[in-house]
Amino acid sequence: MTDIHTQIDTTVKSNDVVLFMKGNVDMPQCGFSGRSVQILQHLGVPFKDVNVLADDAIRQGIKDYTNWPTVPQLYVKGEFVGGADIMMEMFQSGELKQLMADKGVVV
Amino acid sequence: MAMTAPEIETFIKTALPDAVIEIKDLAGDGNHYSATVASAAFKGKSRVQQHQMVYAALKGNMGGVLHALALTTTILEN
Numbered sequence: 001m002t003d004i005h006t007q008i009d010t011t012v013k014s015n016d017v018v019l020f021m022k023g024n025v026d027m028p029q030c031g032f033s034g035r036s037v038q039i040l041q042h043l044g045v046p047f048k049d050v051n052v053l054a055d056d057a058i059r060q061g062i063k064d065y066t067n068w069p070t071v072p073q074l075y076v077k078g079e080f081v082g083g084a085d086i087m088m089e090m091f092q093s094g095e096l097k098q099l100m101a102d103k104g105v106v107v
Numbered sequence: 108m109a110m111t112a113p114e115i116e117t118f119i120k121t122a123l124p125d126a127v128i129e130i131k132d133l134a135g136d137g138n139h140y141s142a143t144v145a146s147a148a149f150k151g152k153s154r155v156q157q158h159q160m161v162y163a164a165l166k167g168n169m170g171g172v173l174h175a176l177a178l179t180t181t182i183l184e185n
Contacts, residue, residue, distance in 0.1 A: 032175065069162050069170030082155050085177045089154070
């Protein structure tokens with residue numbers, strides 16, 4: 001595993017909920033990232049935000065890490081959940097809230 | 108650079124010949140689309156895997172030439 005993968009791996013495994021995004025929670029810099037932040041805030045889920053725009057190695061590395069070509073990317077307990085559209089779909093169906101509960105994420 | 112809806116459809120159809128596809132241009136800039144894709148090949152796959160199949164069909168254009176593709180996938184029952 002490359003060191004950027006190790007860095008990403010450590011981040012997703014040492015934080016319950018991680019959102020790799022463009023910008024940060026206070027200043028999202030892309031509509032999809034902004035919407036994903038709102039979803040997590042609406043659920044009241046504390047999460048770690050990682051600004052991929054601040055580090056090109058992470059910006060490319062995260063896409064290779066999960067073979068997923070876009071950002072944002074949501075991880076819960078080290079597992080990749082999906083991008084903005086999957087998050088929205090799961091949020092609207094109640095699956096996302098259920099997933100957090102199932103994984104024991106404290107809300 | 109941008110992609111047209113027919114180009115996106117061709118890429119997806121090449122990889123998923125049975126796919127029923129509906130594409131909407133969200134911004135008129137050839138960069139932001141939403142698409143619904145139904146295929147029997149999605150059967151038994153998680154949502155993430157289904158989306159990865161569509162991204163793979165787009166042969167690296169996704170996230171580069173094509174900035175955003177809001178994707179909804181469903182299983183086509185035959």
